[in-house]
Structures are given as C-alpha cells and as structure tokens.
Amino acid sequence: MYTYSLNPKTNQFYNDIPYYIENFFTAGAMYSTVSDVLTFANTLFTNKLLKPATVALLLTTSPKLDSYGYGLWVRKYAVEGKTYTVAERPGRIARANALLSHLQEEDLTIVSLSNTNATNHEHFHNEIRKSLGIRVW
Numbered sequence: 001m002y003t004y005s006l007n008p009k010t011n012q013f014y015n016d017i018p019y020y021i022e023n024f025f026t027a028g029a030m031y032s033t034v035s036d037v038l039t040f041a042n043t044l045f046t047n048k049l050l051k052p053a054t055v056a057l058l059l060t061t062s063p064k065l066d067s068y069g070y071g072l073w074v075r076k077y078a079v080e081g082k083t084y085t086v087a088e089r090p091g092r093i094a095r096a097n098a099l100l101s102h103l104q105e106e107d108l109t110i111v112s113l114s115n116t117n118a119t120n121h122e123h124f125h126n127e128i129r130k131s132l133g134i135r136v137w
Contacts, residue, residue, distance in 0.1 A: 003095035006118040013116065016095050024093055037100055037111045045102055045109065059087055059104075077136050084136050090121065101125050106134060 004013040043049045050058070061069040072087045084105055091098040099121035102109045110125045129136055 002115060004116045004118075005095055006116060013118070019094050032098075032113070034111045034113055037098070037113070038109060041100055041102060041109045041111065045104075045107070059085075079135050084134075086136060097121060099125060103129065103134065103136065108132070108134070 003016045003019075005016055006013055040049075044055065044058075047055055058070045058072060059074050061067045061072075061074045067073050067075045072089050074085065074087045077084045077086065082105075084103060086101055086103055088099065088101040090100075095117045096113075096115050097117070097119055098111075098113045100109070100111050108129070110128050112119070112121050112124055114121070126136065
C-alpha cells in the first residue's frame, strides 16, 4: 500500500517513505476494503456476530474515558429534540486512515478509508449524514 502526505506549504502530495508494514503487527499489518468493513459492521450491529447482550456491552461507555467503551467511542447527541447515538472506530497507521461510524437510530453505517493525511473523515461522515437529512451536530 502506498501512502501520501500533503505538504501544507505547497499544497502538493508527496509519496511517504516505504514502511515495512509487518513491523506494525496487528495495529496495521492488514488490508481491507470499504465493502469488507461494511460487511463486518452490518454483521456486528445486527447481532449476527455477537449476542445482543454482548453488543449492548460493546456500546456501553465510561464518561471517565471520553465516551470510550469496549473498542468504540459512543456519543449521544441531542439535535432539534431528537437524540442520536453514534458509535465510531477510527484507525490510523502511517498515513493510512479509516473511520467506521454507525448511527444507531437510523441504522446507518458509514465507512471511509484513505491513504493520505489530508482526509478529515469526521467532517466527511457528517456531510454524508447531512446530505441524507440527518443533522447529528
């Protein structure tokens, strides 16, 4: 996999130095596609992968840990009298970035992957939700 960095002075991309990805062990020594991650998320959030009680535990967070739970950040947002629960899992290694976000009330999962440091996944996901008429924040 090739990754690219954006030079803020020239606004041009350049190739990152090559990485021996196996050095990252399980933190980054794998490849995936949006389709693979979406299949995983759909299986997880429909209780086909884990028991409903285990998924509920996965979505339980600690306010002492910045709304982090068992592998996900889960936050509630109140917008225009409606409460939304967003479960998210970002990932980064070198310049490869990913974000999986699941909006429980709408049963909406968004997955984005990129091979650059120039992608703002949070903004991108919010724009997708807004385009669907969902204002989370």
